[in-house]
Amino acid sequence: MSNIYVFGECMIELRVDKALNSSQNDTSSKILKQAFAGDVLNTAIYLKRTFPALNAHFVSAVGHDKFSVDMLNFLKEEHIGCDFVFQSDNKIPGLYAIETDETGERTFNYWRENSAAKEVMPFITQDVIGKLAEGDMFFFSGISLAVITASDRPLFWKMLAQLKSAGVSIVFDPNYRARMWETPEQAKEQFEKAFSLSDIALPGVDDFQQLYGIKTADEVYNFCQQFNFEELVIKNGEAEILCYHQGKQYQFSVIPVTNVVDTTSAGDSFNGAYLGARINKQDIDSALKIASQAAGFVIQHQGAIVPKVAFTQFIEKQLP
Template sequence: MKSVFLFGECMVELQRVTATSLRQSFAGDVYNTGVYLKRTFSDINTHLVTAIGQDSFSQAMLQSFADEAINTDMVFKSPDKIAGLYAIQTDSQGERSFTYWRSDSAARQVMQFIDDAAISKITQADMVFFSGISLAVIKPEDRDTFWQLIKQCKQAGVSIVFDPNYRARMWQNPQQAKVQFDIAFGLADVALPGVDDFDQLYGINTVDEIIAFCQPYAINELVIKNGENGINYVINDQQQHFSITPVTNVVDTTSAGDSFNGVYLGARLSGLDINTAIKLASQAAGFVIQHKGAIAPKIEFNQFIERQKSMIK
């Protein structure tokens, strides 16, 4: 059985329902990725590497991981911290805005729980995934320890996957993010950036410029997400463009990139070729953005994705 370890944070999500009411759930970019990966490819052993608290919200969060069949052996419990929280609002076009309470969350301490036994498990994986948000969440003084872990994984033959997912407010300044991203790109076997990430951090907003930026790094598989303009990828020095059919009924764009990542990585781990993986991942993302919140209804999503999978067999 293939295995993947996803390193990051899950938070309490509050979604506005009316002017005076909120719906509570759980989400976070890496967690979302894990959910859609596991839902689509149930035979992949999917682990979340994070830390939560011992409060009631954290306990409910842990149950949500189990409900999604995500392995929790690397979900550590902080004795004195709690899970982060965010509130989300969407406009009439489905674009979202966020308010966060996460500066002292348990997930920021996760590296303090990574001992030799944890390292031994993670370095036996087929794939390790982390994002720019994962890096921003980790306490700055713990990042060297994180990079030592990723280097050990790479030396052990684990495929390293990085999605920049840049959020300016999470960094002290752009230069701090650039330093960390440079290390990430240097270690990544697979990179899954969005054009928006490069535009915000580097002032680069074309696919060709992004490909040129990434060329000095030893990235084996570069997949560039560009919204309605489709997907561009570079593999074995060959560049291709994949067109998508835009969704007309956009309700909430939260988790569009995360769902793409999860299904894409699951497809590649399952041996599907890159075009098939991108097609399936794009269809999944198109379904997700037609629903409110980061995590689409499970039964409906599973039925949809199984129909799509049946068409490619």
């Protein structure tokens, strides 16, 4: 049975509950709904929900506080492996608040100064790396890299090189967030290390536009020719998705969603369904289709993690 490890941060999510706030006359206060989310964790959850037979594991650090305990219980409810979610004695999870406008676009505020996930690398011993090396896939993102304390990044790269040498498939989604990096040059240096070690890359055109000034999927493809990817999937919002595998180009037209509620986790849910499908031996066309359908469903709901029953019922109708 396949084992997929995702590396990164889970945060406490606070979002404005539109349904409850619409009935309130007091505009000076807002009712917030609390949940848990994080880009790579979202990917793991949607992968597991879409393909329950696959094993998805989270690699991170939390604290011993009540939120951390609730977070671990949430992961277990989603059947995400927690053997490598370490607990810090003096740190806690990060937190973010999110609001969406009438088009579903998001505004975030973050509080992650004391996030335990920033200091996860000292927990990852050689014994832990040996166990991760028995897995099939290791997935991380640009946010995963940005969160790690800068002095610990050499430990991460050493770990990643060991996993790759052991035959683990390395997967990277740039997921660029400018405010998390000291300079664009620092982000470029780290991203290009990630690209050089990755077997599969899942970039969005918007990541490259912000960081490199690259504006089209074709330009992203040209940039990526300097790296040795086995598979390259270029996401571009509602525009066509381009995928390259073994010298062949695949094009997939996205059906626009008319009822966009919240675009949070659109890319994460796409990643999860796509990677799950590929691990499950589905061809690229089928993987792109189920991934696009998953993302389209998710953005019609509030929050990064949509109701489980509704998502599961939807996705079961889409699978062959």
